[in-house]
Each structure stands twice: as structure tokens, then as C-alpha cells.
Amino acid sequence: EVQLVESGGGLVQPGGSLRLSCAASGFNFRSYEMNWVRQAPGKGLEWVSYISSSGSTIYYADSVKGRFTISRDNAKNSLYLQMNSLRAEDTAVYYCARGGYCSGGSCHYLTPFDPWGQGTLVTVSS
Amino acid sequence: EIVMTQSPATLSVSPGERATLSCRASQSVSSNLAWYQQKPGQAPRLLIYGASTRATGIPARFSGSGSGTEFTLTISSLQSEDFAVYYCQQYINWPPYTFGQGTKLEIK
Numbered sequence A: 001e002v003q004l005v006e007s008g009g010g011l012v013q014p015g016g017s018l019r020l021s022c023a024a025s026g027f028n029f030r031s032y033e034m035n036w037v038r039q040a041p042g043k044g045l046e047w048v049s050y051i052s053s054s055g056s057t058i059y060y061a062d063s064v065k066g067r068f069t070i071s072r073d074n075a076k077n078s079l080y081l082q083m084n085s086l087r088a089e090d091t092a093v094y095y096c097a098r099g100g101y102c103s104g105g106s107c108h109y110l111t112p113f114d115p116w117g118q119g120t121l122v123t124v125s126s
Numbered sequence B: 001e002i003v004m005t006q007s008p009a010t011l012s013v014s015p016g017e018r019a020t021l022s023c024r025a026s027q028s029v030s031s032n033l034a035w036y037q038q039k040p041g042q043a044p045r046l047l048i049y050g051a052s053t054r055a056t057g058i059p060a061r062f063s064g065s066g067s068g069t070e071f072t073l074t075i076s077s078l079q080s081e082d083f084a085v086y087y088c089q090q091y092i093n094w095p096p097y098t099f100g101q102g103t104k105l106e107i108k
Helices: none
Strands: A003-007 A010-012 A019-027 A032-039 A045-051 A056-061 A068-073 A078-083 A092-103 A106-108 A120-124 B004-007 B010-013 B019-025 B032-039 B045-049 B063-069 B071-073 B085-090 B103-107
Touching: A003 A092, A019 A032, A019 A092, A019 A106, A019 A120, A032 A078, A045 A068, A045 A078, A045 A092, A056 A068, B004 B085, B010 B019, B019 B032, B019 B085, B019 B103, B045 B063, B071 B085
Parallel strands: A010 A120, B010 B103
Antiparallel strands: A003 A019, A019 A078, A032 A045, A032 A092, A045 A056, A068 A078, A092 A106, A092 A120, B004 B019, B019 B071, B032 B045, B032 B085, B063 B071, B085 B103
16 A cells, blocks of 8 residues: 655744654655645645655745755655744645656656645644 | 636535536646545545546546646535545646645535
């Protein structure tokens, strides 16, 4: 079964840091692009960050650029999000989501997010 | 950045009836459009990709149509488990990936 499990959320003060993890299982993690998406309480979905299968290409939403760092460890089938200088507006459930993939020498970049993890709640408050 | 706009924000429909949800893109996304279903306290679940292809395990009562800038998600005969929030997403022009603001489908 393909599964993504996030961890590392919690309560942190403004200006603080937190590191989220996403453990992947049931698929060839090193072949897939990965993303972080967040959802503020009662709000919609906001894409946060992308990392290619090798980790060589990374993108961020403008709202987190310079404060968040995405990374992955393909040997450990894990995805990470280091969040620094946290603000109240970063309060949200953070989901990891699988994106495109490369197989047999060809890559598929135009793909939806599937599956998603169950999410981990990050609360930034004093 | 492509802006995705969903309508209506809330849709009230009786069980057994048909529901039609709309999604508009600010520029063409061809058929690179996905629909997700999200129930309270749960992660989003992929329903439709490529504008009209059902994801694995999705019942046939869910159908998607459209291309370019106008898209529709239709649920032919609403079941109790279908009342949820639905999001559209474009995945052709990124970063950033962009989602619509969601349509809440509620029981009438």
C-alpha cells in the first residue's frame, strides 16, 4: 500500500523553528517528485514547496521563500521541511503529497498530487 | 501564476440528485486539471485527473469534463458520503501549483 506519514508538527512561538518529516512506503520513493501543501484552519489548499526526485530542483511559494527549506533522503524514503522564522500565518495542517515520476528513462511532470499524507498540524502562537 | 476560481462556494443538494461544480482557470491549462475531495479532518483525495479520468477506486458517479479554461465536476446521484469540500488544481504551469478556493457540497 502506498502511504505517506507526516510527523513533527506542534506548537511553536513566532520566530521559532520546526522540522517536519514525511515517511514514504509502498512505492519507489527515489523515482518520485514530492511536494508540501498546507491548509490554514478553515481555509483552502496552498502549495508550499516542490523537490525533484534527485533533490536537484527545488521550488518554493513566495510566502515561504527564504524561511523554509525542503529536502529529501532517498536512502531513508523520507521528505523533510525545515521551517524557520515562523509566523502566525504559517499556522496550518501541512501535507506531503506525491507528484510526478521518472521511469525507464522518461519523466512525467504533468501529474496531479496522489496520494497525500494525513497531515501534521503546525501552530505558531505565543 | 494561473488563478483557479471555483463556483459556487457552497452548493446545497439533496441525496440522490445531481451536483454540478465549476472551475475556471485564468488561462488555458489544456486538460491538466485535477479534482480532489476533502472530508472534515481528512487529507484531500484525488478524484479526477486529466480533466476527465477517474482516479483508481473512484465510483463512476463522479465525472469530469472540460478543457482549456472551463471545467466541470458532476456527481450524478449524490450519496451521503459525497458531501464534502471539492477542490480543483492545475498542474501544467508551475511553480506555483494552484488550487481553487473550494466548493462545499452540503446536504439540502
